[in-house]
Amino acid sequence: METLTFRYATTQTLPGSRPSAITGVVASGNLEVLLERNAPPGECRVEIDTAINGYGDVWAAVVADFVARRQPGGLTITINDGGARPDTVSLRLAQGARLMEAS
Amino acid sequence: MTDWRQERTAREARLERARRHADGKVVPAARVVDLLEAILQPGDRVCLEGDNQKQADCLARGLSACDPARVHDLHMVQSGIVLPEHLDIFEQGIARRLDYSYSGPQGARIAKMLYGGQIELGAVHTYLELFARYFIDLTPNVALIAGVSADREGNLYTGPNTEDTPTVVEATAFKNGVVVAQVNEIVDRVPRVDIPGDRIDFVVEADKPFYVEPLFTRDPAAVTETQILMAMMAIKGIYAEYGIRRLNHGIGFGTAAIELLLPTYAERLGLKGKIATHWALNPHPSLIPAIESGWVSQIHCFGSEVGMDNYIRARPDVFFTGSDGSLRSNRAFCQTAGLYACDLFIGSTLQIDLQGHSSTVTTNRVAGFGGAPNMGSDPHGRRHPSDTWMKAGREAGGTGDPALRRGRKLVVQLVETFGDKLVPAFVERLDALELARKLNLELAPVMVYADDVTHIVTEEGIANLLLCRTLDEREQAIRGVAGYTEVGRGRDHAEVERLRARGVIRRPEDLGIEPLDADRSLLAARSIKDLVHWSGGLYEPPAKFRNW
Numbered sequence: 001m002e003t004l005t006f007r008y009a010t011t012q013t014l015p016g017s018r019p020s021a022i023t024g025v026v027a028s029g030n031l032e033v034l035l036e037r038n039a040p041p042g043e044c045r046v047e048i049d050t051a052i053n054g055y056g057d058v059w060a061a062v063v064a065d066f067v068a069r070r071q072p073g074g075l076t077i078t079i080n081d082g083g084a085r086p087d088t089v090s091l092r093l094a095q096g097a098r099l100m101e102a103s
Numbered sequence: 104m105t106d107w108r109q110e111r112t113a114r115e116a117r118l119e120r121a122r123r124h125a126d127g128k129v130v131p132a133a134r135v136v137d138l139l140e141a142i143l144q145p146g147d148r149v150c151l152e153g154d155n156q157k158q159a160d161c162l163a164r165g166l167s168a169c170d171p172a173r174v175h176d177l178h179m180v181q182s183g184i185v186l187p188e189h190l191d192i193f194e195q196g197i198a199r200r201l202d203y204s205y206s207g208p209q210g211a212r213i214a215k216m217l218y219g220g221q222i223e224l225g226a227v228h229t230y231l232e233l234f235a236r237y238f239i240d241l242t243p244n245v246a247l248i249a250g251v252s253a254d255r256e257g258n259l260y261t262g263p264n265t266e267d268t269p270t271v272v273e274a275t276a277f278k279n280g281v282v283v284a285q286v287n288e289i290v291d292r293v294p295r296v297d298i299p300g301d302r303i304d305f306v307v308e309a310d311k312p313f314y315v316e317p318l319f320t321r322d323p324a325a326v327t328e329t330q331i332l333m334a335m336m337a338i339k340g341i342y343a344e345y346g347i348r349r350l351n352h353g354i355g356f357g358t359a360a361i362e363l364l365l366p367t368y369a370e371r372l373g374l375k376g377k378i379a380t381h382w383a384l385n386p387h388p389s390l391i392p393a394i395e396s397g398w399v400s401q402i403h404c405f406g407s408e409v410g411m412d413n414y415i416r417a418r419p420d421v422f423f424t425g426s427d428g429s430l431r432s433n434r435a436f437c438q439t440a441g442l443y444a445c446d447l448f449i450g451s452t453l454q455i456d457l458q459g460h461s462s463t464v465t466t467n468r469v470a471g472f473g474g475a476p477n478m479g480s481d482p483h484g485r486r487h488p489s490d491t492w493m494k495a496g497r498e499a500g501g502t503g504d505p506a507l508r509r510g511r512k513l514v515v516q517l518v519e520t521f522g523d524k525l526v527p528a529f530v531e532r533l534d535a536l537e538l539a540r541k542l543n544l545e546l547a548p549v550m551v552y553a554d555d556v557t558h559i560v561t562e563e564g565i566a567n568l569l570l571c572r573t574l575d576e577r578e579q580a581i582r583g584v585a586g587y588t589e590v591g592r593g594r595d596h597a598e599v600e601r602l603r604a605r606g607v608i609r610r611p612e613d614l615g616i617e618p619l620d621a622d623r624s625l626l627a628a629r630s631i632k633d634l635v636h637w638s639g640g641l642y643e644p645p646a647k648f649r650n651w
Contacts, residue, residue, distance in 0.1 A: 025260050079340070085521050086587040087329045087562040094611075094618035 004056055006050040006063050010073035012016055013041040021099035024092045025026045031084040033096045036076045050081035062086050065091045075100065110279035117142050117281050118304060123294065125305055128257045129153050129289060132310040135165030135549060142172045143243055147438050149198075150243040150275065152365040153183035154266040154434065155473060156406045159249035161285045166247065171196040171648050178202070180341060182230055182267055184357045184471070185316060185432045202241055203471060204228045204579070210468040215414055217469060217542055224262075227469075227548045229476040234267070237274035244284045245273035251312045252293050253286040259304030260286075260293035263407035263415065263430035264315060268589040269434040275300035287312040294427035317409035317645050319385045321357040321359035323628045329562045331521060332611065332621035337449065338369050340565045340614050341515060341558060342378040345491045349381045351441040351478045353450025357560075359389040361449075363626040366396035366637035379477035383478070384420065386430070388409040388644070392627035392638045395422055397545035403431040403440050405474065414641035441478035447489040448478040449515040452550055453522065454530050459553035459568055461516055461537040468539065479551040481512040491635070495557060498569040511569065514551060515558040520586030527588035528561075530575050553577075554574055563591070564610040571607060583608045 020036045039045050046063050066072070072092075077096070084092070106112075108159040120141040124134045139162070144147070151166060152159040166174075167188040184190065184206035192198040193216060202225035206213045216222050228236070237243065251262035261268050276282050284298075285307045338361060341347065352358040365379055375398055382402040384390070388411060388540055393399055403423055407415070407430050415422045415430045425431045441448065452461040452475075463470045485492075486612050492510030518528045539547035551608065559566045559581060568586045571577040576598075582600035585591030602608045628634045631648045 014160075061587055061592060085519075085525065087520060089329075091328060091332060091562065091618060092619060095621070098617065098619045 001054070002050050002053045004050070004059055006046040006060065008044045008064070008067045009042050010015070010042055010067060010071045012071040013073035013086050014075055014097060015072065017100040018102055021096055023096045023099060027079045027084050029084055030082050031089060032080040033092045034078040035096045035100050036078075037074050037100065039074050039076045040099045041074050044075050044077065045063070046077045047081040048081060050083070052081070052083045058086055060082055063093075066090065067080050070094070070097045072097055072100075109562050114279045114281060117144075121305065122643070128306050129255055130305050130307045132161060132308055135307055135587045136168045137308070137436065138283065138305060139165050140169050140173050142283070143169070143399060145174070145176050146178065147176045147179050147244040148241060148248045148588060150181050150271050151189065152239075152246070152248040152263070152267060152271060152307045153181045153185045153189055153404060156318055156408075157249055157264040157266050158186055158248050158316070159285050160186055160188070160315045161311070162247040162249070162283065166197065167195065168190045169197055171200070175199075178359055180233070180237065182233055187315070190216060191624065199223055201224055201229065202233065202522070204230050204233050205471040207470045210470040214467055224542065224544070227471050227571055229472050231442065234270045234435050242273070242278045242280070243275045244280050246271050246280060248272065248282065248284050250284050250286045250297070252267065252288050252290045252291060253284060253303070254300070254304045256295055257284070257306055258293050258296045258301035259284055259300070259303055260295055261297040261299040262329050263412050263432060265297055265432045265580065266406040266434045268600045271461040272298050272302050280553065282350045283307060284311065285309045289341060290606065294429070295425045297431070315409055317648075319354055319387050319408045320410070320644065320648055321354070321356055321387070321389050323359070323363055323389060323626055323633065324649055326356055326360050326363065326623065326626060328623065330357050330360040330620070331364070331412055331625055332559055332616070333357055333517060333519070333562055333625065334364050334365055334366055335616050335620060336565055336614060337361055337517060337560050338374070339372065340609055341447075341513070341560070341618060342369070343372060343374055345446070345513060347447045347495055348512065349445045349489070350379060350388070350447040350449070351353045351383045351445050353415055355451035355474065355517070357451055357519070358449055359387070360626070362387060362389040362393055362626055365398050366394040366627045367625050368620070372398070383437050383445050384417055388634050390518040391634050391642060393417065395637050401511060404430060405434045405437040405439050407433045409645045413560040413643065414638045417641050424538050426582060431440050438474055438477055439473065442480070442482050443485055445478065446489055447513040447515065448475070449517055450475050450479060451517050453528065454533050454535075455516060455518065455528060455559065455581065456530055456533050457473060458574070459556045459559065459581060460533060460549050461551045461575065462533045462547070462549050464533070464535040464538050464548050466537065467536050469548070471550070475550050479514045480555045482515065483604060485509070485512070495569060498550070498567070500572070507627065511557060515560060516556055517560045520561050520563065520588050520591060522575060527590065529585040529588045529590035533588065561586060564608055564613070566605050567609070570605065576602065576607070580607050
């Protein structure tokens with residue numbers, strides 16, 4: 001078990017008004033992503049609990065790309081990871097952002 | 104005086120020795136070993152029919168039970184190394200040299216035996232290439248083949264899995280060789296004649312029906328959301344973009360996902376009738392929803408698939424069937440069709456390097472090739488245009504009179520950046536090179552060469568290699584879709600963004616793909632049971648795929 005925390009400054013705030021969303025499930029090879037609109041507008045916080053140790057640099061790269069592509073300002077994102085591959089993480093984050101963008 | 108009939112004389116002698124074990128042409132299963140020991144001579148070139156699916160397993164067991172003192176140093180020339188006996192005979196000294204194509208199920212063991220020097224390897228071929236050599240320099244002396252039934256004259260019904268049989272028999276029977284067929288039953292009259300009896304020397308009634316590998320059944324329940332995302336990208340970014348109507352699919356889950364998205368996602372995009380109408384393909388169960396929804400005009404098959412027989416019989420407008428109603432497949436013709444008459448090949452692989460060479464050889468598995476290198480290559484003998492082919496040709500560039508510029512076959516690699524156990528699909532150097540070094544091979548076993556591949560699709564996006572003008576661009580285009588593998592993380596970010604601006608790299612968002620659509624509810628069938636329902640109960644899945 002490993003806990004990772006990232007904090008990013010964003011140039012934009014994620015549009016939409018939904019206060020929170022959840023996507024995915026905690027299962028082997030999968031992950032659960034909780035998104036909450038409770039961070040300052042130009043900031044995104046990400047906290048990850050992962051079952052697998054030693055992939056901190058990959059997580060950092062995956063989350064940094066997500067933040068750069070989606071500019072999810074204002075969000076706190078909490079991840080419960082069951083050992084998902086990076087592609088699954090990217091997809092879930094993109095799906096979570098789209099859910100939050102819904103009005 | 105020159106004797107021009109030495110091979111004929113030798114053949115007669117073999118037949119003479121063998122006849123004492125036969126009643127006419129018919130040999131009981133219990134006499135197989137006697138029969139083979141009478142026919143075979145040391146050093147013979149032998150095709151022990153091991154196809155992609157159908158296996159002459161009774162004859163394989165018989166060969167493996169032969170006395171190595173009498174039958175040894177055989178040179179095996181067969182497309183599939185599938186059964187344990189196919190390799191046992193090398194350990195026993197019955198066989199020594201091997202020329203083959205595909206070894207999926209025996210990939211790990213054949214790797215060990217190659218490294219251990221137990222097999223003298225000629226080459227790993229593509230199917231059509233091996234078939235071609237049957238007629239030039241690898242003509243079998245003896246062919247041991249499989250069919251469903253035969254009459255006492257040797258007329259053979261191969262059933263829906265005709266596969267390699269006509270090709271093997273053609274090469275052997277017309278060049279003084281001996282052909283032995285195992286069949287599930289001897290009948291008074293065969294349902295249809297797939298091979299005329301005068302090409303068959305002996306018929307063995309097998310102790311049990313021949314084994315068929317259900318190689319093309321992909322359970323929709325195992326299709327992941329990443330695969331659905333990639334399938335959406337392929338449909339929108341390639342199939343729709345180039346208007347691909349004539350195509351071949353590989354056997355992976357990625358292409359199964361595409362098949363399952365035709366009646367849903369592709370239908371929503373208004374692509375029905377505009378893409379995926381004419382196929383060179385085995386009867387994939389995952390294509391049933393598209394067929395039932397009226398997407399598919401016709402399919403020619405390499406072989407059949409377990410459980411699909413009744414469904415195929417009921418859809419003769421779509422499939423090639425015989426006068427008896429059952430499927431007629433033919434690997435050599437279908438490979439030719441896939442090579443010359445299809446505008447796209449899309450399949451998966453295990454490793455891709457920085458130039459785009461790909462291989463399924465890894466350090467401890469040698470899976471061989473099958474059809475991919477053929478269908479995944481740009482046929483320079485092609486002369487007929489199509490919009491798809493011409494568009495790809497224009498993208499590849501070139502100079503001079505446009506009427507003198509050939510088109511390009513689309514060859515697409517559909518790969519997830521990480522495979523099983525987080526093994527990266529993108530590598531700096533192919534394991535195939537290490538295999539070639541260890542085995543002293545002049546040529547590394549490459550599945551699809553870099554100059555044939557036109558697109559790479561991963562969950563991160565599509566790299567269009569046709570639009571790359573330099574080797575550096577090509578490398579960055581590949582790194583740019585290689586995700587979080589080391590190769591992917593080694594990208595030049597600025598160059599990748601430039602390639603994206605030019606449309607060389609396209610991300611899901613560039614294609615207008617909604618990530619929320621990457622959901623299993625988008626699949627036309629989400630289980631094997633759904634496929635059975637789509638088929639109106641005609642598809643009968645093998646037991647291992649039934650969980651209800």
